[in-house]
Amino acid sequence: MSYSDEDESLQYNSSGSNHNNDAATVILMGRRRSGKSSILEAVFHKMKPWESVYIESTAKPEVLNVASLININLMELPGQIDYVDPEYDNSQMFRQTGAIIYVIDAQDEYYGAVRNLIRVVEKAYMENPNIRVEVLVHKIDGLSEEFRDDTVRDIKDRTSEMLYDGGLESFAGIDFYQTSIYDQSIYEVLSKIISRLIPELPSLEHLLDNFVQHSAIEKAFICDLKSKLYFVTDSSPLDSKIYEVCAELIDLSIDLDSLLGGNHDDDSSSLEGSITEGAITDGESTPKQKRLRCVSKLSSGIKLYLHEVLKDLCLIAFIRDDGIGADDSATLAVLDYNAAIFRKGLERIFHDRL
Amino acid sequence: MSYKNILLMGKSGSGKSSMRNMIFSNYSAIDTRRLGATIDVERTQIRLLNNLNLSLMDCGGQDSYMLNYIKAGSTKLNNAELLIYVFDIEGTQPKDFEIFNLILNTLKNLSPRCKIFLLVHKMDLVNEEEREKVFLDFYVGVKSSSNLKFFLDQNNVQCAQTSIWDESLYKAWSQIVGSLIPETQALQKHLKNLGNIVSAEFIMIFETSTFLKIATHPNSLPKDEQADLDSITQRVSGIIKNYKKSVEKISARFRSLTLYANSKSIYLDNLTDNMVIMIVIPDSKIEKDINKSTTVKISEEKYVQDVIKRARKTFEKLDFSGKK
């Protein structure tokens, strides 16, 4: 898996399909200082949230490529430039975009931002009626708990009113979320947005549902070890707190590994590379490059299980054991066994893609 | 039950309550923005190890309060075991040094054996390259406070730089707690034994509620390696504290963790009610050693768990009260 920053101009090839690099595109928009760069830095470059105060305003569009279970280009359009200006030809841009993430600073006056959002929606919908618009009511940490829901509701109401006025009341592809880089909310929301763009999502979900069934697991995720985002989860309802613990376990495993685990040969081998390698060695990891495996026990019979099934991609299971005195080592053996089966299933799905 | 009195002082807004709540009440750094000025004194009773009981007095730092503490007849500075004095690196004025000096003067009379820990705080506000120099300059300035000499002469003054935004906070508070634990030789001896039994690369012991470091094995290394180990210890402490905190949000408590990393195995487990142990073992080292002496192949994990289980009794008996 690799992340790379590269400047990219807004030139799009007109055919709309680029076979060498058919990455999904997600556009981040929002007014100046709303927090777009901070979100990308915090999630994909491990920037500490408080360090984001030093980020400079972005001057031109910037693309961050994330290549993992999904190949995706995250493009930040700086707030300085008005992209819905009629002078500006943005039709190609919206046509090729899977989703627009529109960031609104909840700590600032937001009426202007909502007006701008409406213009973006109008334009994007015109070019691409299937487009999704994900509105992040961001920097929510600065609001006291009791105002958070009210603020989101207000923004939501204003938006639907104005969409109605613009004759766009039928547009259903818009959702609102509360986010902050100071907690796990931004990870959860980005996970949801990105996972929707994975073409194989239904089969992956099915794979996880099977895994959960056979191993008496409450919740399971496939997560990216580098960003902590989950790409897939089983179809049972998601409890944010459980995802938060799982994300924290990833942090812990990665940090302990890098502090104490000795040297990794940090090659930039891609997902494809590791799949072929896995296929050749029939699921056995090479002795030198051992994959992470972590088991944590909590009170009241809760166990967390993390296993790196492909390079930088891990399977996490949240287990609530009410079987009194259940044999731990047996449970773990079953988990390891099922993780191996799961890994095979994952490889099969991606062989079809390649 | 006897308590050791710990005073936490410094001017208003210097960050005392922030530190207290982060170390003892699970606040994260961002939560501290919500704190209001402390009114008078907030007292927290803390039981750290089997029999190490602290009474931490977070003293509101507004001038009127500070002058109250040193008024004739005030008993706040009586019987103090330790004074932790916090300086805000950005907001300290000459007047604040005067008040500091007055406090020391009273302390000299009421608690002459008191140890002093100076924390130069909010160091995150200083450019990273200049931190060391700014810190040293500040310390030199503080040292010239006339009333500190009395305590310096008894070798009872320590100083550290801190920030709530990095692990320096844990480092300083580990030192503080370390200075309150009277007898760690017994602990060190047991750790060494344990280390040999499991062929550990190193072992760390943390206090359960605060996750401050209590001891490590090996306990002394060449200087630069020691610095590495210290910084690793503090970071580990911070990382696990975060995890513990998120676990509490689902109403659970942390029990244990086993991590197989690239070339190490890492085990974290409760050692006693007050101690968590972390053992780091180079890959497959134990299995080799075990197999030399036994014919049965025991899995490493099971073996380590058994060793920890047996060690519990020994560690539970350790006395931290300072009574001989």
Ligand SMILES: Nc1nc2c(ncn2[C@@H]2O[C@H](COP(=O)(O)OP(=O)(O)OP(=O)(O)O)[C@@H](O)[C@H]2O)c(=O)[nH]1
């Ligand atoms: N409190 C809080 N502040 C945030 C959060 N996210 C970003 N910020 C702050 O918002 C400010 C602006 O962030 P940027 O990421 O540069 O904003 P941007 O949207 O990229 O701005 P342009 O590049 O000018 O379009 C910084 O000072 C960040 O520290 C958040 O979740 N909470």
Ligand SMILES: Nc1nc2c(ncn2[C@@H]2O[C@H](COP(=O)(O)OP(=O)(O)OP(=O)(O)O)[C@@H](O)[C@H]2O)c(=O)[nH]1
């Ligand atoms: N930048 C920075 N800010 C800090 C740090 N520690 C605390 N603060 C901030 O300083 C402010 C005041 O902190 P408090 O802990 O309430 O101060 P206090 O010393 O208890 O003040 P009194 O109770 O009035 O004596 C809070 O907004 C904290 O977020 C630090 O290390 N760096």
Ligand SMILES: [Mg+2]
């Ligand atoms: Mg930006």
Ligand SMILES: [Mg+2]
């Ligand atoms: Mg206070």
